[in-house]
Structures are given as structure tokens and as C-alpha cells.
Amino acid sequence: MTNRNTEFFPKDLQDKLRNQFYFLDSDLNGNKRIFFENAGGALRLKSAVEKYVEVSKIPDSPVRDYDIAQMINQDITDGKKDISMLLNAEGGEIAISLTASKIMFEMITVAAINLPKGNIVTTSIEHPSSYDACEFSSQQYGHELRVAKADQGTGSVFLEELLSHIDEETRIVSLILTSNITGGMHDLKKYTQAIHERNSEAIIIVDAVQGAPHELIDLSKCHVDGINIAPYKMFGLRGVGFAWLSNRLACMPHHRLLATAETNWDLGSATPAHYASFSKIVDYICEIGMYYIGETDRRTLIEEGMNRIKLQEQAILNRLLNGSETIQGTKQLNNVMIHFEKENGIDQDLILAMTFSNISNNKAVEVYKENSIQVFAREASSHYSKRILESVGLDSLVRVSPIHVHNSEDVDEFLRVTKIINNM
Ligand SMILES: Cc1ncc(COP(=O)(O)O)c(C=O)c1O
Known part of the structure; x- marks a missing residue:
């Protein structure tokens, strides 16, 4: 199996991209927040709005x-x-x-x-x-x-x-x-x-x-x-x-x-x-492509841009799972189960599907929220989730869905809070 990329965007590109989104570090009320709920509606590009x-x-x-x-x-x-x-x-x-x-x-x-x-x-x-x-x-x-x-x-x-x-x-x-x-x-x-x-x-x-x-x-x-x-x-x-x-x-x-x-x-x-x-x-995706390969035709820039987004998201997923020298990843925590990712390898989207053995998924989402991290519990009680969860043998999971503009600090903060939940 091909290894997942572990290299994040270079800092200058990362900073440039991060500046282009609304509410990346704080919510509407001005409170600090990391938004790992992009599968429910992604962070917005200022230029698109x-x-x-x-x-x-x-x-x-x-x-x-x-x-x-x-x-x-x-x-x-x-x-x-x-x-x-x-x-x-x-x-x-x-x-x-x-x-x-x-x-x-x-x-x-x-x-x-x-x-x-x-x-x-x-x-x-x-x-x-x-x-x-x-x-x-x-x-x-x-x-x-x-x-x-x-x-x-x-x-x-x-x-x-x-x-x-x-x-x-x-x-x-x-x-x-x-x-x-x-x-x-x-x-x-x-x-x-x-x-x-x-x-x-x-x-x-x-x-x-x-x-x-x-x-x-x-x-x-x-x-x-x-x-x-x-x-x-x-x-x-x-x-x-x-x-x-x-x-x-x-x-x-x-x-x-x-x-x-x-x-x-x-x-x-x-x-x-x-x-x-x-x-x-589409301009924004091309801008990412252009950083790496310079001016060229629009489709080539889209290809480069999307491939770079995917690599960045692999690096995010890798850190979520394996942590770093200074912080434990979700895989190292004994009360955390990560579903699907191991079997999918690099064919896993930037969605971390988690369950906890010491606490309900809803409670875990609450603790994340108290610690300024937005994630979502997919529950079989919702008609949006029921059939799908049942078909993969679960009745609930915590869905963690960052996007490519998140960085290693965001991931480490998430891991810090996950460890608190793990130890509850
Ligand atoms: C995979 C997938 N397909 C379709 C939809 C439907 O999108 P909408 O609710 O905007 O119609 C969603 C929304 O969550 C989705 O995640």
C-alpha cells in the first residue's frame, strides 16, 4: 500500500490560503473555534462570498x-x-x-x-x-x-x-x-x-x-x-x-x-x-496549482491544485492518527476507536470516524465543543445517517472533518482535547 503523504503545505502558502477563509479560527460570536465540521458545510472562501x-x-x-x-x-x-x-x-x-x-x-x-x-x-x-x-x-x-x-x-x-x-x-x-x-x-x-x-x-x-x-x-x-x-x-x-x-x-x-x-x-x-x-x-484551486507549477492552462492548474489539496489532507489525516514527537495521535489512545481508515489507506477522505469506549459519542462532541472544537456525532436516530450507519455495523460515530487549510497546530489542539476525553 502506498504511504500517505506527511508533508504539510509550506508556511507561506498555508498562511496565504488561510487568510482567504472566513471563521477559520473563531466563530460568528468571536469565540475561538476550530471548525472540524466541513462535511456538514465547508468553511467559506471570502472571494466566493x-x-x-x-x-x-x-x-x-x-x-x-x-x-x-x-x-x-x-x-x-x-x-x-x-x-x-x-x-x-x-x-x-x-x-x-x-x-x-x-x-x-x-x-x-x-x-x-x-x-x-x-x-x-x-x-x-x-x-x-x-x-x-x-x-x-x-x-x-x-x-x-x-x-x-x-x-x-x-x-x-x-x-x-x-x-x-x-x-x-x-x-x-x-x-x-x-x-x-x-x-x-x-x-x-x-x-x-x-x-x-x-x-x-x-x-x-x-x-x-x-x-x-x-x-x-x-x-x-x-x-x-x-x-x-x-x-x-x-x-x-x-x-x-x-x-x-x-x-x-x-x-x-x-x-x-x-x-x-x-x-x-x-x-x-x-x-x-x-x-x-x-x-x-475554481480560481482558488488554480492559485494553489500556480504556487507549485506557475502559469499554465486552467485545467492543468486545477489538476495540480486538487492534487495538492489531497496531499495536504493526507498530511492532516496522518497527524490526526499518528500524532507527532510531542503529542499522541488518536491511534495511540486506548479508549478511541478509528473506523475505516486503516483498511482504506490513502483512499480515505479527510474524515475521521471515531467512537469512544469510555464515553458516548454525543458526550464526546460536547467536550470538544466546550474546548472550542466543532465536530459532529452522526446518529442512527437521524434519517440522514440511519441506513448508512447500520450498513457499516455502527449506531453512531463522531465525524471529524477538517479541510486543507487546517494546519498542524489545529490538529495538535484537537489531539490535546481528544486525550482529555480519552482519560475521562
Ligand atoms: C454525499 C452527499 N450527497 C448529497 C448531499 C445533499 O446535499 P444537499 O443537502 O445540499 O442537497 C450531501 C449533503 O450533506 C452529501 O453529503
């Missing part, structure tokens, strides 16, 4: 032919181009909705309505937005629902298990890129190519909401028909979800103003500010 505000001030409709209107229309065009470039998608369509869940439901139901009756394959660790869309569509449109089981050790779904549910009657396969609860990642290239080999007609839909902020996506190497992202999990804003759709999926009959192109998924007045804001996120 400022751009949204700047463009939102403009009253003009983007579908007019004068200068200001054209300028904000260009924001939409550029934003769509940036989303495609982030995913390295050729052609196809960009769709927008209020939430990532809504756009996921739309993609899955459109495919389910338009394809002949067959089966829909999903997994036990999908977020409810895709799982429920598959279940709903199966019930409404007469497909059989098939659910691939998760492996309890890795918190991911093995390819063989997924493939065992796919046959010539499979119409849709829905796969999460990275679980927002276990942190288990699926190799998109390997999985989608294998699904496509098994059934080249199946529509493949991917939930990249958790994966996109943490790893490079390259659709040119994958077989994907629909994939969604959520800016608020990727340093941007709530209130919007984006998707890329292949031409095949995009041109299936769907809700559309009928005078517009067959593949158009825009319905109603566009919001240029959402696209302009997202372009700032």
Missing part, C-alpha cells in the same frame, strides 16, 4: 443585448465552463438547482421515467438524496430496486459487490464518489469503466458532493452520465447545487421550456451570481 454579493447587486437581466447584461451573462457562461473544467467533462450540459439533492432527484427520475422497465442499482451508503430517488423511481415507474452492500471494514462498496447486482436489465446505477459518513472513496475510473463493461446502456449517476472538494475528478477517463456537486461543501455558498449531464441524459424528456434546446436543463431566470461565485472557487 464577495463575488456573489457584487454580482447580486446588479439588477439587470442577463438576457439583454447591452454591456452590463452581457457582462453578467458571461458570468454564467464562464461559470458553466469552469464546472465542466473542474470535472474535465467534454460536451454535455450543466444544470443548476436549489440543492444538490434536488438535482440528483431530477436526474434519477428523468432516467427512470424514460427508460424501459428494468432495475435500478444503488448502494447502502448513498446519501438519502440519491438512495431515495432510486427507491422513489423504482416504486413510481416500475423498476426493481437493487442495493449493493457496504463493506464494514472500509465503509465503501466493493466493485465486485456492486457489479453482482448489474445485468442487462439494469437501467440506472447510482454510486456515491465518497461517503460523507465513513469517508470511504470509490475509484471513479475503475468503477464506472467496469459498470460500463457490464452494461454499456446503463445510465451512471454519481454523487460527488463529498468527493469533489477533496479529490481530482476526471470525467474524460470515466463513464458518467450525471454527477452533482454542492458549492457549500466546497468552500462556497448554500442555496445552489450543480450537475453535469451527458448529452444522452440531458436530452431525455424533462421539465423544460419547450422552445429551448432539447438538452437545456435551465428553467427560469438564471442567477449569474451563483456561477460567478463558483468561478472564484
Whole structure:
């Protein structure tokens, strides 16, 4: 197994990046806080928020032919181009909705309505937005629902298990890129190519909401028909979800103003500010890439930037687990259990899934909070977590989800508090 990177960003880059986020060291009330809850909504980039505000001030409709209107229309065009470039998608369509869940439901139901009756394959660790869309569509449109089981050790779904549910009657396969609860990642290239080999007609839909902020996506190497992202999990804003759709999926009959192109998924007045804001996120990723390789084309910078983010997050995860010469890591504490990470190795997202043998997970979250660290307990009592936790054999876990702008001091403070909890 390849070793996880242990080198953090150089200090000058780290400082430059940290300055670009709101509330990195303190909360809204000005109280000191380390925000390790980014899987519930990531720290915000100032530039993404400022751009949204700047463009939102403009009253003009983007579908007019004068200068200001054209300028904000260009924001939409550029934003769509940036989303495609982030995913390295050729052609196809960009769709927008209020939430990532809504756009996921739309993609899955459109495919389910338009394809002949067959089966829909999903997994036990999908977020409810895709799982429920598959279940709903199966019930409404007469497909059989098939659910691939998760492996309890890795918190991911093995390819063989997924493939065992796919046959010539499979119409849709829905796969999460990275679980927002276990942190288990699926190799998109390997999985989608294998699904496509098994059934080249199946529509493949991917939930990249958790994966996109943490790893490079390259659709040119994958077989994907629909994939969604959520800016608020990727340093941007709530209130919007984006998707890329292949031409095949995009041109299936769907809700559309009928005078517009067959593949158009825009319905109603566009919001240029959402696209302009997202372009700032892509600019930021490029800025990281540029630090390492200098000026070059935007996709190359995105690749470098995302790969560097991933390396930094591996270093954070490594320190969380193994500590340093001066502080013990979570793995060295006798009352702490870390799930999934060991089996996943470098295929573990920056999510530490912990349980404690001496204290309830909810109590542990309280103690973290009292010590100015925000984490979250995923509990089976929540409909967002129940099925997923049960499928990996747990009823609760403490989810710790930093992002790449956190540094070794943040990690060490977390470890200091974890030791207090361990000794309670
Ligand atoms: C993996 C994953 N998919 C989809 C979603 C749905 O996002 P939203 O609630 O914004 O629709 C989430 C949100 O937590 C998520 O973590």
C-alpha cells in the first residue's frame, strides 16, 4: 500500500490560503473555534462570498443585448465552463438547482421515467438524496430496486459487490464518489469503466458532493452520465447545487421550456451570481496549482491544485492518527476507536470516524465543543445517517472533518482535547 503523504503545505502558502477563509479560527460570536465540521458545510472562501454579493447587486437581466447584461451573462457562461473544467467533462450540459439533492432527484427520475422497465442499482451508503430517488423511481415507474452492500471494514462498496447486482436489465446505477459518513472513496475510473463493461446502456449517476472538494475528478477517463456537486461543501455558498449531464441524459424528456434546446436543463431566470461565485472557487484551486507549477492552462492548474489539496489532507489525516514527537495521535489512545481508515489507506477522505469506549459519542462532541472544537456525532436516530450507519455495523460515530487549510497546530489542539476525553 502506498504511504500517505506527511508533508504539510509550506508556511507561506498555508498562511496565504488561510487568510482567504472566513471563521477559520473563531466563530460568528468571536469565540475561538476550530471548525472540524466541513462535511456538514465547508468553511467559506471570502472571494466566493464577495463575488456573489457584487454580482447580486446588479439588477439587470442577463438576457439583454447591452454591456452590463452581457457582462453578467458571461458570468454564467464562464461559470458553466469552469464546472465542466473542474470535472474535465467534454460536451454535455450543466444544470443548476436549489440543492444538490434536488438535482440528483431530477436526474434519477428523468432516467427512470424514460427508460424501459428494468432495475435500478444503488448502494447502502448513498446519501438519502440519491438512495431515495432510486427507491422513489423504482416504486413510481416500475423498476426493481437493487442495493449493493457496504463493506464494514472500509465503509465503501466493493466493485465486485456492486457489479453482482448489474445485468442487462439494469437501467440506472447510482454510486456515491465518497461517503460523507465513513469517508470511504470509490475509484471513479475503475468503477464506472467496469459498470460500463457490464452494461454499456446503463445510465451512471454519481454523487460527488463529498468527493469533489477533496479529490481530482476526471470525467474524460470515466463513464458518467450525471454527477452533482454542492458549492457549500466546497468552500462556497448554500442555496445552489450543480450537475453535469451527458448529452444522452440531458436530452431525455424533462421539465423544460419547450422552445429551448432539447438538452437545456435551465428553467427560469438564471442567477449569474451563483456561477460567478463558483468561478472564484475554481480560481482558488488554480492559485494553489500556480504556487507549485506557475502559469499554465486552467485545467492543468486545477489538476495540480486538487492534487495538492489531497496531499495536504493526507498530511492532516496522518497527524490526526499518528500524532507527532510531542503529542499522541488518536491511534495511540486506548479508549478511541478509528473506523475505516486503516483498511482504506490513502483512499480515505479527510474524515475521521471515531467512537469512544469510555464515553458516548454525543458526550464526546460536547467536550470538544466546550474546548472550542466543532465536530459532529452522526446518529442512527437521524434519517440522514440511519441506513448508512447500520450498513457499516455502527449506531453512531463522531465525524471529524477538517479541510486543507487546517494546519498542524489545529490538529495538535484537537489531539490535546481528544486525550482529555480519552482519560475521562
Ligand atoms: C454525499 C452527499 N450527497 C448529497 C448531499 C445533499 O446535499 P444537499 O443537502 O445540499 O442537497 C450531501 C449533503 O450533506 C452529501 O453529503
